[in-house]
Amino acid sequence: MKVRLDIGKARYEEILRELTDLGIGIDDEADLVLSEAGDYPAFLSGRTEEGTCHVAVTDVLFIESLGHDVFLHVLEDGSEVVYKSRVRLRDYERMLDPEKFLRVSNSAIVARDKVRHIRSALSRKFTLTLEGGSRVDVTRSYYDVFRSEFGI
Numbered sequence: 001m002k003v004r005l006d007i008g009k010a011r012y013e014e015i016l017r018e019l020t021d022l023g024i025g026i027d028d029e030a031d032l033v034l035s036e037a038g039d040y041p042a043f044l045s046g047r048t049e050e051g052t053c054h055v056a057v058t059d060v061l062f063i064e065s066l067g068h069d070v071f072l073h074v075l076e077d078g079s080e081v082v083y084k085s086r087v088r089l090r091d092y093e094r095m096l097d098p099e100k101f102l103r104v105s106n107s108a109i110v111a112r113d114k115v116r117h118i119r120s121a122l123s124r125k126f127t128l129t130l131e132g133g134s135r136v137d138v139t140r141s142y143y144d145v146f147r148s149e150f151g152i
Helices: 009-021 089-095 140-150
Strands: 002-006 033-035 043-048 051-056 060-066 069-076 079-085 101-105 108-111 115-121 125-130 135-138
Touching (some): 002 009, 002 043, 089 101, 089 108
Parallel strands (some): 002 033
Antiparallel strands (some): 043 051, 043 079, 115 125
């Protein structure tokens, strides 16, 4: 059995040792996730051609789903880097702090503090410009929630 650990740095090594001693493997691509109750992760796992890495949640601009693929868009040294993830968008919505992240469409979650400009679009939609220049649309289904959350 393999699990993915989404826990804080403070207890990571301790829990890693205990699980390894029990014969449970740790894999950042495992479907089963062990996380701390009441605690939001500080890092997310992402993959590139070079391999798997941990991405600081504070660096995430937005998370998007395209078909069956989920991508983490991260700002690193002023440039946007995209990591592929095996975690579903709805799972990210549950695991991330709702004070810091907001679902804006069926295919996107944005980091609230990375929104730089909000432009009204046609048919009850908004276009968001994020830090670094990326644009994300707020769809009609999420329009009212977005307005309420951002006080518009």
